[in-house]
Amino acid sequence: MSRKTEIGGALAFGGTRVTAAAAAAASGGRGGRRRELREEQKIEIKEAFQLFDSEKSGKMxxxxxxxxMRALGFEVKKAQVQEIMRSYDKQNTGFITQSDFEEI
Known part of the structure; x- marks a missing residue:
């Protein structure tokens, strides 16, 4: 899996830089044009979700x-993780699903 790191206030993934603000506003881009993941990347993301879903509940x-996110190389602050949760947890359950995680 490609490493993701914070570079000058921007998150980098697979050669693509995304500002923290853009990442936090990811819900606005959910229906937009996104780079299609290769099958291998999809499998790795699924495996990562299953690894970090400590309760094996199908949600995080x-x-x-x-x-x-930290294990995958993101240097995220509390506020950034909270914004991601707000962006993807549309039902306000306090959890994100595997499909939500795949979109992040």
Whole structure:
């Protein structure tokens, strides 16, 4: 899996730079044009979700998401993780699903 890191206030993934503000506003881009993932990348993302879904519930809470993002190379602050949760947890359940995680 490609490493994701924070570079000068921007998150980088697979050669693409996304500002933290853009990443936080990801819900606005959910229906937009996004680079299609290769099948191998989709499998790796699914495996990462399953690894960090510590309760094996099919969903992640804030703490699991924070650990997953840091383990995947993101240097995220509490406010950034909270914004991602707000953007993807549309039903306000306190969790994101595997499909939500794949979109992030």
């Amino acid at each position: 809470d804030y703490h699991e998401l924070k650990v997953a």
